[in-house]
Amino acid sequence: xxxxxxxxxxxxxxxxxxxxxxxxxxxxxxxxxxxxxxxxxxxxxxxxxxxxxxxxxxxxxxxxxxxxxxxxxxxxxxxxxxxxxxxxxxxxxxxxxxxxxxxxxxxxxxxxxxxxxxxxxxxxxxxxxxxxxxxxxxxxxxxxxxxxxxxxxxxxxxxxxxxxxxxxxxxxxxxxxxxxxxxxxxxxxxxxxxxxxxxxxxxxxxxxxxxxxxxxxxxxxxxxxxxxxxxxxxxxxxxxxxxxxxxxxxxxxxxxxxxxxxxxxxxxxxxxxxxxxxxxxxxxxxxxxxxxxxxxxxxxxxxxxxxxxxxxxxxxxxxxxxxxxxxxxxxxxxxxxxxxxxxxxxxxxxxxxxxxxxxxxxxxxxxxxxxxxxxxxxxxxxxxxxxxxxxxxxxxxxxxxxxxxxxxxxxxxxxxxxxxxxxxxxxxxxxxxxxxxxxxxxxxxxxxxxxxxxxxxxxxxxxxxxxxxxxxxxxxxxxxxxxxxxxxxxxxxxxxxxxxxxxxxxxxxxxxxxxxxxxxxxxxxx
Amino acid sequence: xxxxxxxxxxxxxxxxxxxxxxxxxxxxxxxxxxxxxxxxxxxxxxxxxxxxxxxxxxxxxxxxxxxxxxxxxxxxxxxxxxxxxxxxxxxxxxxxxxxxxxxxxxxxxxxxxxxxxxxxxxxxxxxxxxxxxxxxxxxxxxxxxxxxxxxxxxxxxxxxxxxxxxxxxxxxxxxxxxxxxxxxxxxxxxxxxxxxxxxxxxxxxxxxxxxxxxxxxxxxxxxxxxxxxxxxxxxxxxxxxxxxxxxxxxxxxxxxxxxxxxxxxxxxxxxxxxxxxxxxxxxxxxxxxxxxxxxx
Numbered sequence: 121x122x123x124x125x126x127x128x129x130x131x132x133x134x135x136x137x138x139x140x141x142x143x144x145x146x147x148x149x150x151x152x153x154x155x156x157x158x159x160x161x162x163x164x165x166x167x168x169x170x171x172x173x174x175x176x177x178x179x180x181x182x183x184x185x186x187x188x189x190x191x192x193x194x195x196x197x198x199x200x201x202x203x204x205x206x207x208x209x210x211x212x213x214x215x216x217x218x219x220x221x222x223x224x225x226x227x228x229x230x231x232x233x234x235x236x237x238x239x240x241x242x243x244x245x246x247x248x249x250x251x252x253x254x255x256x257x258x259x260x261x262x263x264x265x266x267x268x269x270x271x272x273x274x275x276x277x278x279x280x281x282x283x284x285x286x287x288x289x290x291x292x293x294x295x296x297x298x299x300x301x302x303x304x305x306x307x308x309x310x311x312x313x314x315x316x317x318x319x320x321x322x323x324x325x326x327x328x329x330x331x332x333x334x335x336x337x338x339x340x341x342x343x344x345x346x347x348x349x350x351x352x353x354x355x356x357x358x359x360x361x362x363x364x365x366x367x368x369x370x371x372x373x374x375x376x377x378x379x380x381x382x383x384x385x386x387x388x389x390x391x392x393x394x395x396x397x398x399x400x401x402x403x404x405x406x407x408x409x410x411x412x413x414x415x416x417x418x419x420x421x422x423x424x425x426x427x428x429x430x431x432x433x434x435x436x437x438x439x440x441x442x443x444x445x446x447x448x449x450x451x452x453x454x455x456x457x458x459x460x461x462x463x464x465x466x467x468x469x470x471x472x473x474x475x476x477x478x479x480x481x482x483x484x485x486x487x488x489x490x491x492x493x494x495x496x497x498x499x500x501x502x503x504x505x506x507x508x509x510x511x512x513x514x515x516x517x518x519x520x521x522x523x524x525x526x527x528x529x530x531x532x533x534x535x536x537x538x539x540x541x542x543x544x545x546x547x548x549x550x551x552x553x554x555x556x557x558x559x560x561x562x563x564x565x566x567x568x569x570x571x572x573x574x575x576x577x578x579x580x581x582x583x584x585x586x587x588x589x590x591x592x593x594x595x596x597x598x599x600x601x602x603x604x605x606x607x608x609x610x611x612x613x614x615x616x617x618x619x620x621x622x623x624x625x626x627x628x629x630x631x632x633x634x635x636x637x638x639x640x641x642x643x644x645x646x
Numbered sequence: 647x648x649x650x651x652x653x654x655x656x657x658x659x660x661x662x663x664x665x666x667x668x669x670x671x672x673x674x675x676x677x678x679x680x681x682x683x684x685x686x687x688x689x690x691x692x693x694x695x696x697x698x699x700x701x702x703x704x705x706x707x708x709x710x711x712x713x714x715x716x717x718x719x720x721x722x723x724x725x726x727x728x729x730x731x732x733x734x735x736x737x738x739x740x741x742x743x744x745x746x747x748x749x750x751x752x753x754x755x756x757x758x759x760x761x762x763x764x765x766x767x768x769x770x771x772x773x774x775x776x777x778x779x780x781x782x783x784x785x786x787x788x789x790x791x792x793x794x795x796x797x798x799x800x801x802x803x804x805x806x807x808x809x810x811x812x813x814x815x816x817x818x819x820x821x822x823x824x825x826x827x828x829x830x831x832x833x834x835x836x837x838x839x840x841x842x843x844x845x846x847x848x849x850x851x852x853x854x855x856x857x858x859x860x861x862x863x864x865x866x867x868x869x870x871x872x873x874x875x876x877x878x879x880x881x882x883x884x885x886x887x888x889x890x891x892x893x894x895x896x897x898x899x900x901x902x903x904x905x906x907x908x909x910x911x912x913x914x915x916x917x918x919x920x921x922x923x924x925x926x927x928x929x930x931x932x933x934x935x936x937x938x939x940x941x942x
Contacts, residue, residue, distance in 0.1 A: 136660060140660075140662075141660075143662070143665045144660040144661055144662045144664075144665060145660055146658055146659065146660045146661065147660075228734040228737075228738070229734060229735075229738055230658055231658055231661050231663070231664050231714070232664070232738070234660075234661070234664040234665065235664035235665075235667050235668060238664060238665050238667075238668035239668045239671060239672075241668075242668055242669070242671065242672035243672075245672070246672065246675065246676065254690075275683065275689040275690070275691060278679040278682060278683055278689070279676075279679045281679070282675035282676070282678060282679050283675075285675060286671060286672070286675060289671065292742075292745045295741075296738050296741045296742060296745070297738075299737065299741055300734050300737040300738050300741065303737055304730060304733050304734050304737055305730075305734075330741055330744055330745045330748070331744075331745075331748050332748070333745070333748075334745045334746065334747075334748035334749035334751075334752065335748055335749070335751065335752040335755075337749055337752070338749055338751075338752025338753055338755075338756075339752060341882070342752075342753075342756065342878075342882070344682070345871065345878070345882060346878075347688055347689075348682050348683075348686040348688050348689075349686065349871045349872075350870070350871050350872030351871050351872070351877070351878035351881075351882065352794065352872075352874050352875050352877075352878050353756055353760075353875070353878050353879075356764075356768060356777075356781075356795060357794065357795050357796035358794045358795070358796065358798065358874040358875055358878070359760060359764065359765055359768065359791045359794045359795060359874040359875035359876070360756075360760060360764060360874075360875045360878065361759070361760065361763070361764035361767070361768075363764075364756060364759050364760065364764060367755075367759060368752060368755060368756065371752075371755070429773065429774075431772045431773060
């Protein structure tokens with residue numbers, strides 16, 4: 121046994137090098153870094169798919185791609201962005217920051233942590249390889265409704281199904297790790313109600329993941345058996361119901377949207393107090409609001425399905441339950457604004473992103489309230505208005521949140537300051553282009569342009585051209601983003617331990633860059 | 647033997663097994679997707695390699711799990727683990743079982759939806775009068791659904807035969823496992839080995855009965871996965887449960903090998919408790935199955 125112990129101590133004190141450092145790592149910072157780079161790679165790939173979509177929609181008529189391929193692009197864009205870009209990005213942030221923020225040495229289950237990460241590149245290899253298969257990639261939209269995905273799905277659908285299984289396994293293990301870390305690894309004195317909001321929001325996110333990812337696994341499993349083993353889950357002729365697929369999918373799908381946004385809520389709740397130089401307003405109400413949003417997210421799923429012909433009682437229940445979510449969300453927005461009230465605010469890039477997040481996410485929230493109203497939704501359903509709505513909560517919501525976090529913590533990760541000037545240029549360009557891309561979609565949607573089509577009525581031509589120009593610009597601003605990040609990694613200007621004047625919390629007590637092993641003995645928290 | 651300071655944190659050494667596990671999962675599912683396409687006729691995929699790739703992947707996974715847990719067992723027996731680590735493992739197992747509960751919830755949800763809503767609606771219930779009158783006017787809503795809208799007929803599995811016996815077997819096995827657990831805590835090693843062995847045996851008998859039940863369903867009763875929604879929910883629910891019993895039985899068998907080797911102490915036996923929790927979870931799922939799939 122002593123050999124094992126010596127080997128163990130050996131690894132404990134030195135930073136391993138080379139490729140095996142990354143393949144076999146148990147270090148939360150290494151794994152967080154892997155997640156973040158993976159996420160960015162997927163962001164680029166999913167973004168290229170979006171460029172194909174916007175290129176085809178630049179003008180009415182079919183110019184560049186076949187409708188069949190267009191459908192594959194909308195499907196893969198959604199899947200890659202949701203499961204490959206947004207979710208791994210927030211998991212990467214959780215890995216990097218949660219142990220540091222709660223005074224832990226690492227995640228609670230470091231080896232499983234590594235397993236969760238390394239499943240992802242394989243899962244996306246499986247998913248993206250479907251592009252090169254006979255019959256093409258999945259073409260039924262990221263929601264993969266039956267029977268499009270069962271009776272009419274291309275052969276690659278089976279590879280997609282198993283890809284989703286792998287992503288689910290990865291997410292479940294990742295979220296188990298977060299929950300166990302938060303419950304078991306907090307430094308003495310770090311009570312639950314003293315935890316930073318980012319940790320709270322991630323704890324609740326992890327709970328949501330554990331509850332819904334297995335349901336997604338069940339849904340794709342039923343798809344698989346419907347496709348190949350003669351079952352009739354989603355086939356009315358056998359006594360099943362294709363609408364049942366939508367219920368099961370959205371039971372996963374609705375909490376999933378909170379899985380993507382809650383960590384961004386947490387990030388905004390870290391950044392706004394720092395740059396307002398005031399503690400977060402209404403901390404406890406923030407925690408309860410987040411928990412309320414998470415619990416409500418389990419009983420609102422059918423608001424995605426108002427037009428499928430549900431009984432009236434169902435339509436009413438899901439409408440009112442959905443509208444209820446606006447209350448805790450309003451609490452959060454109010455608290456962010458109240459945090460800034462009479463604060464000594466400065467506008468460094470993370471703060472700019474956090475402010476843009478609050479404002480633009482609220483726009484997405486408002487269009488969400490519109491969509492939640494059943495009779496109105498009959499008009500909006502499956503139009504570009506929906507596309508505008510969820511891109512407002514995802515891009516300026518989840519992705520701006522992630523970018524805010526990257527700028528906020530990059531000095532802590534690398535030990536260097538990033539170039540504030542270029543970061544601000546990137547911010548302003550990005551906020552211009554994000555609105556140029558997605559705001560016109562509200563109008564084309566209200567005018568009746570359906571989503572997921574490669575060609576459209578001439579009446580929508582101007583709005584689509586504006587959206588496309590915005591999208592190309594938005595893609596270009598990502599080049600500046602990555603240049604600023606790489607510039608910071610290679611940077612010369614050293615950051616202090618606290619980095620930001622108003623920053624509070626354990627992560628700022630560690631030197632910048634944070635040492636390979638954060639806390640070898642528990643820090644004291646009062 | 648360890649210089650481990652209980653006040654400092656423990657971070658496990660890096661390990662190659664997680665990465666190998668990721669490869670194993672990938673090879674398994676890549677093979678499985680090909681194997682399923684090649685062995686069914688819904689999709690044109692000619693070839694025979696799918697099964698071999700899948701089995702290769704499973705072999706990698708078995709090797710990976712064996713090696714990973716061997717490392718963990720050595721570290722645990724070497725006294726490297728603190729009470730905090732032990733709690734991490736416990737919490738981890740509890741949340742893993744929670745995720746398993748939700749996996750079954752998806753299939754129970756499908757069952758309830760079909761029984762309560764889909765079939766009634768196919769029979770013209772709620773706002774679906776036209777569905778019934780125009781598409782399948784002869785369809786009679788009932789459960790168990792022995793005649794589907796498109797006319798496929800089957801026979802429902804009665805509850806009072808093998809299912810009842812299997813219920814008794816699983817309940818007994820939960821009890822014998824608890825006896826083994828008490829024996830472990832009291833330090834009665836031979837009783838521990840005995841009751842654990844009985845539990846493993848009961849698990850295997852359960853699986854044998856279930857295999858026979860499936861054979862009987864397919865050959866004598868015309869109840870298959872293709873028998874409409876009744877067959878779909880029946881085989882997916884009992885099938886995934888059976889898979890979990892299989893995993894649980896293997897889990898307990900490995901624990902038996904370990905107790906025979908003298909592993910575990912009265913105070914320190916997380917793996918045993920994890921296996922016991924898993925087994926009880928499988929047992930509870932069965933009770934729901936017995937009530938909602940067979941009985942009602």
